[in-house]
Amino acid sequence: MSSVPGVSEVGALDASDPLRHMRERFILPEGVIYLDGNSLGAASKAAFIELETAAKEEWAQGLIRSWNKAHWFELTQQLGDRIGRLIGAAPGETVVTDTTSTNIYKALHAALSLRPDRSVIVAEGSSFPTDLYMAEGVAATRPGTQIRLEGVNAPTIEELIDDKVAVVLVNHVNYRSGELRDMAALTRKAHDAGAIIVWDLCHSAGAMPVDLNGADADLAVGCTYKYLNGGPGAPAFLFAAKRHHQDLRQPLSGWWGHAKPFAFEQGYEADAGIRRFLCGTQPILSLRALKGALDIWDDVDMALLRQKSVELGNLFIELVEAHCGRFGVKLASPRDGTSRGSQVSFSHENSYAIMQALIERGVIGDFRAPDVMRFGFAPLYIGYHDVWNAVDALRDILETEAWREPRFAVRAAVT
Amino acid sequence: MSSVPGVSEVGALDASDPLRHMRERFILPEGVIYLDGNSLGAASKAAFIELETAAKEEWAQGLIRSWNKAHWFELTQQLGDRIGRLIGAAPGETVVTDTTSTNIYKALHAALSLRPDRSVIVAEGSSFPTDLYMAEGVAATRPGTQIRLEGVNAPTIEELIDDKVAVVLVNHVNYRSGELRDMAALTRKAHDAGAIIVWDLCHSAGAMPVDLNGADADLAVGCTYKYLNGGPGAPAFLFAAKRHHQDLRQPLSGWWGHAKPFAFEQGYEADAGIRRFLCGTQPILSLRALKGALDIWDDVDMALLRQKSVELGNLFIELVEAHCGRFGVKLASPRDGTSRGSQVSFSHENSYAIMQALIERGVIGDFRAPDVMRFGFAPLYIGYHDVWNAVDALRDILETEAWREPRFAVRAAVT
Incomplete structure (x- = not known):
C-alpha cells in the first residue's frame, strides 16, 4: 500500500495540471463529481x-x-x-x-x-x-x-x-x-x-x-x-x-x-x-x-488532454484496487492506459445498487448491464482530487454496505 | 373598387378577432410584418x-x-x-x-x-x-x-x-x-x-x-x-x-x-x-x-384559426388585386379560400427584386423560383391590419418602381 498515492500527492497533481484552468469554462452543479461525461458532457458558458x-x-x-x-x-x-x-x-x-x-x-x-x-x-x-x-x-x-x-x-x-x-x-x-x-x-x-x-x-x-x-x-x-x-x-x-x-x-x-x-x-x-x-x-x-x-x-492541446486522461484513469484504478479491492470490485477495463479510452469500468455483482448509492452522494457514473459500473474522466473538467473523492465515496459505500438500502435496488431506464 | 375594404374596415376586423390576444405570446421584431411563418414560425416566450x-x-x-x-x-x-x-x-x-x-x-x-x-x-x-x-x-x-x-x-x-x-x-x-x-x-x-x-x-x-x-x-x-x-x-x-x-x-x-x-x-x-x-x-x-x-x-380553437386564415388570405388577394393589379402581379394560388392553405402566392416577372424591396421595408415574405412571391398568414400572430400594411408597401414599391434598385437583383440562397 505504500506506493499508493495519498491525498497530498493527489493535490500536487492538480496543482501542476496544465488543463486545470479549463474547468472554469464549464458549469457544474455544486457537490457533484461528474464521472459520466462519456454519456452526456457538461454544459458550458460558451454553449449558453x-x-x-x-x-x-x-x-x-x-x-x-x-x-x-x-x-x-x-x-x-x-x-x-x-x-x-x-x-x-x-x-x-x-x-x-x-x-x-x-x-x-x-x-x-x-x-x-x-x-x-x-x-x-x-x-x-x-x-x-x-x-x-x-x-x-x-x-x-x-x-x-x-x-x-x-x-x-x-x-x-x-x-x-x-x-x-x-x-x-x-x-x-x-x-x-x-x-x-x-x-x-x-x-x-x-x-x-x-x-x-x-x-x-x-x-x-x-x-x-x-x-x-x-x-x-x-x-x-x-x-x-x-x-x-x-x-x-x-x-x-x-x-x-x-x-x-x-x-x-x-x-x-x-x-x-x-x-x-x-x-x-x-x-x-x-x-x-x-x-x-x-x-x-x-x-x-x-x-x-x-x-x-x-x-x-480550439484552446485544447490534445496531447496534454490524452496524457491527463490516462493519468486520471490510472490513478482511479490504483486507488479503487487499493481501497475497495477487498469488497470484490474487479477491473473490467484494460489496465494499460494506452489501450484504454477515457473511461474505467469495474464489475461487482451489486453494481447497480452501488452506483445508485454513489449517485445519491453526488458521484455520478453509470451502470451497464449486467454488472458494470462505468466511470468517465473528461479531462477538461475532472481533476485528480475528484478521483480521490470518488474512490473515497465508493470505499465508504462498500465498507458500510450503504448500497444495501432497498431504494438503491429499483431499476429505472438510463441512457 | 367600392367594395374593397378600407383601412377602417380592416381595423374593425382586428377589433373583433377572437385570436387577436394570441399575438402577445409571440416575440416579433419591431417594424416587421412577418408573412413567412410558413417557412420559419415566430419565437415565443413559452419556447424561450x-x-x-x-x-x-x-x-x-x-x-x-x-x-x-x-x-x-x-x-x-x-x-x-x-x-x-x-x-x-x-x-x-x-x-x-x-x-x-x-x-x-x-x-x-x-x-x-x-x-x-x-x-x-x-x-x-x-x-x-x-x-x-x-x-x-x-x-x-x-x-x-x-x-x-x-x-x-x-x-x-x-x-x-x-x-x-x-x-x-x-x-x-x-x-x-x-x-x-x-x-x-x-x-x-x-x-x-x-x-x-x-x-x-x-x-x-x-x-x-x-x-x-x-x-x-x-x-x-x-x-x-x-x-x-x-x-x-x-x-x-x-x-x-x-x-x-x-x-x-x-x-x-x-x-x-x-x-x-x-x-x-x-x-x-x-x-x-x-x-x-x-x-x-x-x-x-x-x-x-x-x-x-x-x-x-393547447389554447387554440382550430376552427377559429382556419376561419381567420381564410379571411386573411381573401383580404390579401382582394387588396393586392385592387391596389397592385395594374402593375402586373397575378394570383398564383387558388382564389377559393377553402381550396387554399394559409398562404397566398402572386407571380410577377420581377418577383425576386420586388420581394427583396419588400423585405427591406420590413414586409417579410419569400421568393420561390422562377417568379413567385409567397406570403404566409400565421393567424396566431398576423392581423388584418398587417395585411393592409403589407399591401400598401407592395403598392408603393410597384408604383415607385423601387424594386429596380440594383441591390435588389442580387440573389442569395434562401430556404
Missing part, C-alpha cells in the same frame, strides 16, 4: 451564450433572414470542420448532422456503394447495440447482405475479415470496457482484404487525439454530446475521406445533400463533396449550443 | 422558457440524471401526441423525431413493407423537392421500384393511381401555390386501388384543422418549424395509423426504436407501437423549444 444568441437574436429578431445572415445553413460544414481538426480530418471531410445511428446507416450504404460485388458487413458483438441494429437495417435493404459479428462468428474481428467483406464497422473505444482499438492497424487489415472501414468514434472524439487520415480511414461517425459537450442529443458527425467523395452513394438523399438545394429541381443530384451526407433541415438551436462547446476545443 | 429550463437547469444541473428526471426520453412521444391532437391522430400514433426528409424515407419504406408485391411510388412533380429526392433514395434500395409523377407522367395524381401502386406520397398543401388537397377523397382513391397513402403535412399542420383518422389516412409526416413555431430546424413528426403498427417495417432501426432500448441486446426488435419509427438520440434543446411552442396550441 451561443444558444441564447441563436434563440433570442437570430430566431426571434432575424427570423427567416437568419438562414443567410446568421449562416445557419453553413453550420453543418462549419462545425464539421471544427470537429475534423480533433479527429484527423482535412477541411471538407466532416459534417455535423442527424444522429449517430442515422449516420451509421448512411456510412454503411456509402461503404457498400464502393464494394457492390461484396455482401458482408463485419461488426462487433460487443458494440453499442445501435451500430448492430443499423447494420441490420441496411442489410434489410440489400438482399443477400450478411452480418458477421466478433464474439459470435469468431473471437476476434481480424479473423472475420476476408475478401467477401465489403465493410468493417468498428468502435474505436468500446462503450462498456473502454478498450481502445489500434486504428491504423485494423484499417490496414481491412484494406489489405479490399474492405472499407467505418470507425465509430462516439467514445474517442474529444477523449483523445484521433488521426483518421493518418490511419487512412475511409468513413467515420460519432456523437457530439459526450466528450465534446455539445448538449443533450446534439447532432452527430460523419467523416468521409475526400478520395471517396465522388463515388459514395447513400439513400437518405434529402434536399440538404443536393448539389443545388435552392434550385428546387425535381431530380436528385448529390453535392460533389461531404454535403452529400446531409439529408433534411437540422436543429439549429442544438447546433448552436454545440458551436459554443466547440469554441472551448 | 422551456429552452432555458432545459439548458440551465436540466442539462447543466441535472446532467445525465435529466434523461429520467426531466423525462427527456419521453419527449418524442409526448410532443407527438400534442401534435397528434392538431392533425386528427389518436394518442400513440405520432412521434416527433429527426427531419421531414428522414421521416419520408421511413414512411415510404413502411408503406412498401405493407405492399411487398407492388413497386410503384406516386408523387407530385410540383412537390417540395425533398419528397421526390427521398422517394429516389428509397427506390435505390428497392430494385425495380418505379416513381410516377403528377405533371410528368399524367396531368393529375388521380390518373396515376392503379393496382401497381404501392404508395401515394402527396402534399396536403402545395408549398408554392398553397393549393389544398381533399385528404378524404384522395385517401379513398388510393385505398380503392389497394395503395397506401403518405400525407406530407408540412404546410397544413398548425395552419388548419387536419383530420388524418377522419380521412382514414395511413401515414403522414410534417415539420414543426413552420406554423407550429417550434424553432429553426425543430425536429419533424411522423404519424402512423395504429391499425398498421405491427406490420410496419422501416430500415432506420436504431436503438430508440427498439422494444427494449436499455436492455442493450445484440438483435433488433422493433417497439410494438409508434416508437418503431424512432432511430437515434434526439436533440433535446430543440425539442424543448418546440415543447414551449406547443403549449400555445
Whole structure:
C-alpha cells in the first residue's frame, strides 16, 4: 500500500495540471463529481451564450433572414470542420448532422456503394447495440447482405475479415470496457482484404487525439454530446475521406445533400463533396449550443488532454484496487492506459445498487448491464482530487454496505 | 373598387378577432410584418422558457440524471401526441423525431413493407423537392421500384393511381401555390386501388384543422418549424395509423426504436407501437423549444384559426388585386379560400427584386423560383391590419418602381 498515492500527492497533481484552468469554462452543479461525461458532457458558458444568441437574436429578431445572415445553413460544414481538426480530418471531410445511428446507416450504404460485388458487413458483438441494429437495417435493404459479428462468428474481428467483406464497422473505444482499438492497424487489415472501414468514434472524439487520415480511414461517425459537450442529443458527425467523395452513394438523399438545394429541381443530384451526407433541415438551436462547446476545443492541446486522461484513469484504478479491492470490485477495463479510452469500468455483482448509492452522494457514473459500473474522466473538467473523492465515496459505500438500502435496488431506464 | 375594404374596415376586423390576444405570446421584431411563418414560425416566450429550463437547469444541473428526471426520453412521444391532437391522430400514433426528409424515407419504406408485391411510388412533380429526392433514395434500395409523377407522367395524381401502386406520397398543401388537397377523397382513391397513402403535412399542420383518422389516412409526416413555431430546424413528426403498427417495417432501426432500448441486446426488435419509427438520440434543446411552442396550441380553437386564415388570405388577394393589379402581379394560388392553405402566392416577372424591396421595408415574405412571391398568414400572430400594411408597401414599391434598385437583383440562397 505504500506506493499508493495519498491525498497530498493527489493535490500536487492538480496543482501542476496544465488543463486545470479549463474547468472554469464549464458549469457544474455544486457537490457533484461528474464521472459520466462519456454519456452526456457538461454544459458550458460558451454553449449558453451561443444558444441564447441563436434563440433570442437570430430566431426571434432575424427570423427567416437568419438562414443567410446568421449562416445557419453553413453550420453543418462549419462545425464539421471544427470537429475534423480533433479527429484527423482535412477541411471538407466532416459534417455535423442527424444522429449517430442515422449516420451509421448512411456510412454503411456509402461503404457498400464502393464494394457492390461484396455482401458482408463485419461488426462487433460487443458494440453499442445501435451500430448492430443499423447494420441490420441496411442489410434489410440489400438482399443477400450478411452480418458477421466478433464474439459470435469468431473471437476476434481480424479473423472475420476476408475478401467477401465489403465493410468493417468498428468502435474505436468500446462503450462498456473502454478498450481502445489500434486504428491504423485494423484499417490496414481491412484494406489489405479490399474492405472499407467505418470507425465509430462516439467514445474517442474529444477523449483523445484521433488521426483518421493518418490511419487512412475511409468513413467515420460519432456523437457530439459526450466528450465534446455539445448538449443533450446534439447532432452527430460523419467523416468521409475526400478520395471517396465522388463515388459514395447513400439513400437518405434529402434536399440538404443536393448539389443545388435552392434550385428546387425535381431530380436528385448529390453535392460533389461531404454535403452529400446531409439529408433534411437540422436543429439549429442544438447546433448552436454545440458551436459554443466547440469554441472551448480550439484552446485544447490534445496531447496534454490524452496524457491527463490516462493519468486520471490510472490513478482511479490504483486507488479503487487499493481501497475497495477487498469488497470484490474487479477491473473490467484494460489496465494499460494506452489501450484504454477515457473511461474505467469495474464489475461487482451489486453494481447497480452501488452506483445508485454513489449517485445519491453526488458521484455520478453509470451502470451497464449486467454488472458494470462505468466511470468517465473528461479531462477538461475532472481533476485528480475528484478521483480521490470518488474512490473515497465508493470505499465508504462498500465498507458500510450503504448500497444495501432497498431504494438503491429499483431499476429505472438510463441512457 | 367600392367594395374593397378600407383601412377602417380592416381595423374593425382586428377589433373583433377572437385570436387577436394570441399575438402577445409571440416575440416579433419591431417594424416587421412577418408573412413567412410558413417557412420559419415566430419565437415565443413559452419556447424561450422551456429552452432555458432545459439548458440551465436540466442539462447543466441535472446532467445525465435529466434523461429520467426531466423525462427527456419521453419527449418524442409526448410532443407527438400534442401534435397528434392538431392533425386528427389518436394518442400513440405520432412521434416527433429527426427531419421531414428522414421521416419520408421511413414512411415510404413502411408503406412498401405493407405492399411487398407492388413497386410503384406516386408523387407530385410540383412537390417540395425533398419528397421526390427521398422517394429516389428509397427506390435505390428497392430494385425495380418505379416513381410516377403528377405533371410528368399524367396531368393529375388521380390518373396515376392503379393496382401497381404501392404508395401515394402527396402534399396536403402545395408549398408554392398553397393549393389544398381533399385528404378524404384522395385517401379513398388510393385505398380503392389497394395503395397506401403518405400525407406530407408540412404546410397544413398548425395552419388548419387536419383530420388524418377522419380521412382514414395511413401515414403522414410534417415539420414543426413552420406554423407550429417550434424553432429553426425543430425536429419533424411522423404519424402512423395504429391499425398498421405491427406490420410496419422501416430500415432506420436504431436503438430508440427498439422494444427494449436499455436492455442493450445484440438483435433488433422493433417497439410494438409508434416508437418503431424512432432511430437515434434526439436533440433535446430543440425539442424543448418546440415543447414551449406547443403549449400555445393547447389554447387554440382550430376552427377559429382556419376561419381567420381564410379571411386573411381573401383580404390579401382582394387588396393586392385592387391596389397592385395594374402593375402586373397575378394570383398564383387558388382564389377559393377553402381550396387554399394559409398562404397566398402572386407571380410577377420581377418577383425576386420586388420581394427583396419588400423585405427591406420590413414586409417579410419569400421568393420561390422562377417568379413567385409567397406570403404566409400565421393567424396566431398576423392581423388584418398587417395585411393592409403589407399591401400598401407592395403598392408603393410597384408604383415607385423601387424594386429596380440594383441591390435588389442580387440573389442569395434562401430556404
